[in-house]
Amino acid sequence: MSRLSRVRQAAWLILAIVPVVGAADPFTKQDLSDWQSAYDQVVTAGRDAFTDPKLGNNGVVCAQCHPNAANTHPETYPKFQKQLGRVAVMWEMINWCIRNPLEGKDLQPDDPRMIALQAYITQERRGVALAPGKH
Numbered sequence: 718m719s720r721l722s723r724v725r726q727a728a729w730l731i732l733a734i735v736p737v738v739g740a741a742d743p744f745t746k747q748d749l750s751d752w753q754s755a756y757d758q759v760v761t762a763g764r765d766a767f768t769d770p771k772l773g774n775n776g777v778v779c780a781q782c783h784p785n786a787a788n789t790h791p792e793t794y795p796k797f798q799k800q801l802g803r804v805a806v807m808w809e810m811i812n813w814c815i816r817n818p819l820e821g822k823d824l825q826p827d828d829p830r831m832i833a834l835q836a837y838i839t840q841e842r843r844g845v846a847l848a849p850g851k852h
């Protein structure tokens with residue numbers, strides 16, 4: 718391909734992309750308030766799940782060992798977890814707690830309760846600097 722045709726091709730590409738990006742609908746104040754309230758509801762569901770004995774089978778709840786999500790350290794994930802013997806993300810460690818102290822069954826990563834638990838934990842630790850891999 719000649720240099721001129723490469724330049725033409727690049728120019729066409731730019732002309733094709735710019736209007737598409739530029740035309741994207743900006744989100745409205747209503748969108749922002751809807752998204753915030755959807756988020757707040759999930760955080761609240763996570764807070765409720767922290768005291769929900771139905772996550773396990775022995776009456777034990779998360780908040781007994783992690784009041785206000787204490788000692789959950791979401792900012793340190795992913796990291797090596799010795800209980801799992803490998804680098805893990807936080808939901809895997811939540812399932813470790815569901816299986817062990819709560820004697821329950823693993824939640825799927827996209828289970829709404831798993832998403833809510835993580836939303837609550839992370840919201841409680843907002844503002845803490847990310848420190849992946851830290852112990």
Ligand code: HEC
Pocket residue numbers: 767772777778779780781782783788789790793807810811814815818819834838
């Ligand atoms: C009987 C006490 C107990 C209960 C109940 C419990 N955990 Fe844990 N949790 C622990 C222990 C012990 C660890 C391991 C700490 C470590 O070695 O990192 C842990 C680790 C964690 C971690 C990782 C912490 C870190 O520093 O990396 C998360 C997240 C967590 N638990 C969430 C939960 C959630 C959510 C529940 C409820 C489903 C729960 N835990 C229930 C004792 C408990």
